[in-house]
Amino acid sequence: MKVLKVLLGLMLLAVAFVGGFGYGRWYGPREAKAVKQAEKPHGYHCPMHPNFRSDKPGECGICGMRLVPDEVDAQMPATPARDMASMPMGTVRVSPDKQQLIGVRYGVAEEASGSHSFRAVGKVAVDETRIAKVQTKTEGWIDQVFVNFTGKLVEKGQPLLTLYSPELLASQHEYLLALKSREILKNSTLQGTGAQNEGLINAARKRLELWDLNAEQIAGIEKSRLPVTNITLFAPISGYVMTRNAFPKQRVMPDTELYTVVDLSRVWIMADVFENEMAQVREGMAATLTLSYGGGRKIAARVNYVQPQVDPMTRTLKVRLEAENPGLLLKPDMFVDVDFAVSSPRRVSVPADAVLDAGLRKTVFVDRGDGYLEPRAVETGDRIGDRIEILKGLKAGERVVTSGNFLIDSESQMRSAAAGMSSHDHGQGGKQ
Numbered sequence: 432m433k434v435l436k437v438l439l440g441l442m443l444l445a446v447a448f449v450g451g452f453g454y455g456r457w458y459g460p461r462e463a464k465a466v467k468q469a470e471k472p473h474g475y476h477c478p479m480h481p482n483f484r485s486d487k488p489g490e491c492g493i494c495g496m497r498l499v500p501d502e503v504d505a506q507m508p509a510t511p512a513r514d515m516a517s518m519p520m521g522t523v524r525v526s527p528d529k530q531q532l533i534g535v536r537y538g539v540a541e542e543a544s545g546s547h548s549f550r551a552v553g554k555v556a557v558d559e560t561r562i563a564k565v566q567t568k569t570e571g572w573i574d575q576v577f578v579n580f581t582g583k584l585v586e587k588g589q590p591l592l593t594l595y596s597p598e599l600l601a602s603q604h605e606y607l608l609a610l611k612s613r614e615i616l617k618n619s620t621l622q623g624t625g626a627q628n629e630g631l632i633n634a635a636r637k638r639l640e641l642w643d644l645n646a647e648q649i650a651g652i653e654k655s656r657l658p659v660t661n662i663t664l665f666a667p668i669s670g671y672v673m674t675r676n677a678f679p680k681q682r683v684m685p686d687t688e689l690y691t692v693v694d695l696s697r698v699w700i701m702a703d704v705f706e707n708e709m710a711q712v713r714e715g716m717a718a719t720l721t722l723s724y725g726g727g728r729k730i731a732a733r734v735n736y737v738q739p740q741v742d743p744m745t746r747t748l749k750v751r752l753e754a755e756n757p758g759l760l761l762k763p764d765m766f767v768d769v770d771f772a773v774s775s776p777r778r779v780s781v782p783a784d785a786v787l788d789a790g791l792r793k794t795v796f797v798d799r800g801d802g803y804l805e806p807r808a809v810e811t812g813d814r815i816g817d818r819i820e821i822l823k824g825l826k827a828g829e830r831v832v833t834s835g836n837f838l839i840d841s842e843s844q845m846r847s848a849a850a851g852m853s854s855h856d857h858g859q860g861g862k863q
Contacts, residue, residue, distance in 0.1 A: 475500055496532075518799070521806040521843040530802070536834035537798060538785055542827035544777040547816050549711070551750070553702035553720065553769040555761045558753065561694035563667040566687060568642055571596030573681045574661045578690065581675045585666040591690060592677050593661040599642050603658035606635035610653065670694035695763075698756050700732060702769040703747035707814050711773045712737055712750050720754060720761070721768040730754050730761070732769070780818040785831045786811060787840055796839055798830040806843050 475498035477483040477491035489498050525535065574593040578585060585591070609631040616628055639649050644662065652659060674691035683689065700720060704712055714737060720730040732754035741748050752769065754761065761767070786809065787794045793811055796804045809824030825831070832839060 499529075518803060519805055521847040522799070523804050523839060523842050523846060524802045525804060525839065526802055530835070533835045533838050535832060535839070537830050538782040538833040540779055540781045540821060540825045540827055540829045540831060541818075542777055542779045544775060547775065548770050548772050549708050549816065551702040551704050551708075551769045551771065553700040553752065553767050555763055555765040555767060556699045556701050557673075557693050557695070557763050558697055558699050561668070561670070561697065563670070563692045563694075564688055565591060565664060565667065565690040565692065566685065567594060567596070567664070567683055567689070568685055569596045569598045570684055571599070571682075573677055573679055573683060576677050576679050578666075578672055578675070578677075581672055583672045585669065585672060585692060587666055587669045589666045591664050591666055593663050594683070595661050596642075599639075599644075599662055600658055600660065602635065602638050602642060603652055606632070606639060606649075606652065607656060607658065609635045610656070664689070666690075666692055668692055668694055670696075695756055695759060695761075698754060698761050698763070700752040700754060700761075700767060700769060702750045702752060703742070703745060704750050704771075705747055706741065708771075709737075709741075709748040709750075711813060712748070712771060717772055718752055719770045719772070720752075721770065722760065723766070723768070725760070728760065730757075775813075775815060778812070779821045779825060779827050780815055781821055781825065781831055782833045783814065783817055783819050784833045785836070786819055787836055794840065795825065796832040796836050796843075797825070798832065804832060804839055804843075806840070 475485045475488055477493065477496055477498055483491050483493055483498075485498055490496065491498060525533075571594045574595055576592045577590045578592070609628065613628040613632060636649060639652075642662075643664075645665075648659070648662070670692045672690055673693045674688065676687065677683075677689040702718075712734060714734050716734050718732045718734060720732050722728045722730070732752040734750055735753045736751040738749040738751070781795065785795050793809050794806050795809055797807045799805050807824050810822040812820030812822045814820070
């Protein structure tokens, strides 16, 4: 009987061993496989386009960015204090890994005052108030030419040419006859003769003055009592001869431009200022000219006129400056760099790259902490170098996105649109 019980116990142990071994062989791999499947991510999505999903790794079909597992989003668990529902519409949450992936960088809204400068390209021009044209007021013929090439430096009063004119010669004879009549009739007893002769002399003298004869020339004619056949024309100002149309034996008319003399001791600079900087330019403000040669020599200048119209081709405003021209360093049609010095009051500004300008709306993304980025509409003012003034929408010290904001803006707009569609669908369901 005992032997029978022992055999029965051994049989039960054998059956239990076989059953356990078979269960492990059959169900063990299935459970391990199920555990491994549970450990695998359920799917993949695009970091910038969450609506694009796939059940296998790959690239986003919208932007080409590598897909990430769904479980990556669990790295930044939402806290009650920073729940997405409590954030303004369009706020996105970007994990540190995603920020590094898309190259997000930050800047700070700063409030500061001081001065800054901006640069424009200028072109040297002739001061139009320092141009003199040499012409005659009568028809004639050139006899001698003393200034015979363009570019010659002349001094005021320097002889330029001699001119023979029958009309000038006749006017001289009239003046000499009037003088001779005064001498003949000076002892006349006729009443009013002397006054009449003086009137003739004054009229003849005035005619010579209108022919541009100076007092010295008229005095010479009066002293010699002989007419001058060839009248000399003199330089009206000191400067450089820019145009020459005078040649010996040439016939000239009153409208013939014989010489153009330009004083280059002071010149104009026509600078092209862009539209976003033209509001900072005003008459009387100081500027500095920098030459591209001579070790970058600098010359002081001052704005003396701002044209009222923008060039439709270049979208720039012409600003005229005046400057002294020591040593004739500034030559007409030369290009120079113009640095405008602008002083500014205290104001809030951000890096220019932080502002997304969509025309009617300008947006910056403000860092709310824990990866939350809030889109904030702002009003901008002047551009200050590489920064932009913020009139409304930001406070000093707030941290803003300066790089990668285009991708963040795309996701923000998609989420805003999705939220709008969800609320619309909910409203339609309520009506039904």
